[in-house]
Amino acid sequence: MAGKHFSIKLLIGVLVCALLALEGWFYYQSHLESAMPDYVASGNGRIEAVEYDIATKYAGRLETVSVNEGDMVAAGQRLATMNTDAIEAQLREAQAAWREAQSSRDYVQAMVEVRKSELIYAQREQERAAKLASSGHISQEKLDQANTKYVTAKAMLKAVNIQVTQAESGIEATQAAIARLQVTLDESYLTTPIQGRVLYKLAQPGEVLGSGGNVFTVLDLTDVSMSIFVPTEQAGKIQVGSDARIILDAIPQYVIPAKVSFVAARTQFTPKAVETRSERDKLMFRVKVTIDPALLKAHLNAVKTGVPGSAYVLLDQQQDWPENLDVKLP
Template identity: 35%
Template sequence: MTDQTKDASQTQPSSGQIPPRKSGKLWLIIGCILVICAGFGGFRLWHYFEHKNDLPPHIEGSNGRLEMTRFDVAAKYAGRITDLSFHEGDVVQTGQILAHQDDSELRAQRDAAQANFEQAQESVRRAEAEQAAAHASTGLAAQQLMHTKQMVAQSLVSDMELQNSQTAYTTRKLSEEASQHNVAAAKEAVKAASAQIAGLDANLAEMTIRAPTSGQIEYRIAEKGSVLGQGGRLASLLDPSDIYLTVFFESAVAGKLHVGDEARIKLDAMNDRLVPAQISFVSPEAQFTPKFVETKTEREKLVYRVKLRIMPDTVHRLGGVLKAGMTGIGYVRTEPSAQWPSLKSDRG
């Protein structure tokens, strides 16, 4: 009796265990699910790589980033920054004041130049007075000489008197000519002092640093109190009206492109439209693809740099949507009759 009970207990599955037949079915189901998932995932991956580069005939695409023309805001002369009136991201206009430099030394030089100018003007007035006196003296000497000649003709005075009158006239005449030279020299000194003042005024104006063009501040490089050397950079400024995408194509494509040809740009942030552009530059020299290109294989290729410029009217129409650094794909045509990819084109 005990042996039968023991045998029976051994044939019964313990609580919580799955019978072998049911366990096999479960693993079969799980395996089928994994196979289906793997197959579906593989199909999607194959489909992605098979069709991601599908483009109409004679259309070529290349990855790139939007760039804007950059200007350096720099100090023309060395000096300490006394104040700044801008921050990164600010939109500024041409000629807008961005900063001031310490100009105390230049102002002292300007004050000294002003004093020299006034002194030179006084010298002109004094020289002109001396010239007038010399001219009057010469006139008297000329009259005396004429009178002496008349008296000599009448034998009223000796020839010695005539010689003395002639010498006096000559001396007065030379003195008058010297005074004329003094007046001219004094006037030249006034001009030089005036030019020095104008130069210092121009230098003082340069101590007020202004925006060279309208645009947006990209980086603020210096701070209040910083000492900039001659030509030292204060900030970098982006021109939002001059935007382009730099792309790279192999020789077979680049050789068929011309400056002025139409192009299209699809930005990752605007994936439902193509932005019209124009080829503005095709490099005449081949280079290795830059490091920011995703794969090493791509970087090992010799390619030509091409710029696709977005026209200012398109930039204006998009209303500030475009920003430097935005990634996208630039499309070009190797045949003028080729059709662009079937995305919405942003032409207004």
């Protein structure tokens, strides 16, 4: 019996504590709402950061992975490498073709000099033959032979000049092939375009990936924002660049400065997880407030995504923030 009475008392105690906690929460919410002036709009949301998918451009086998989930990475840092054996072999082949094209050009350029000399000699022979034929010292047949040699030498010089152009075109073609293969080789080294944190590692060394296969997702910790939903009458007073504040549930003692970076052009329903049923029945505008990148860079290691909180927007830029929304930073 004593145990039964103890259990009932314990249950009653738990229920009383729960009711007190619930009452305190309702009091806090109503007090906070009543303390908020009309020129401040507010809403609930979660911290979000821009995500970059680091993917391979070409199909192939993933050779190495240099970072893990949660690691901080610098802009331009190499995160992984695809197998490059085939590309390197093609690059060596193209470089050999380039050297061969250069040798061909050098050869035909030397032949140009030979053909020029032959043309000069043939021209002089033709001129001498013409003089001798006019005075009757040689036959017309000899003159015709001299003329033929001159025309042939002229044509051969033209042909070898064409070969020079072809050789130079061959060099340009092999240079383009080398450049293309070098780009392919460089793109086999997967780098991040931004400074941030690795959110997901999606592949392991040895895996064969298709073209466009994702290997990492990297968060840009300098592009962090929170989206909230405000009613029509408030949205009409919000402009891009309006002053804003963010308070996170995890660190309510701090007030983070922000700016409005986006206001939806049309209304939409608020997410089910954010507001009550009555609020969901209203059409709302999505507003995104973004934290200053310079502030984020100073606290990169402290930036977390997915953290819930509240955002506040100053509807009248001529008004001062309430004291409880003055900026407070760690």
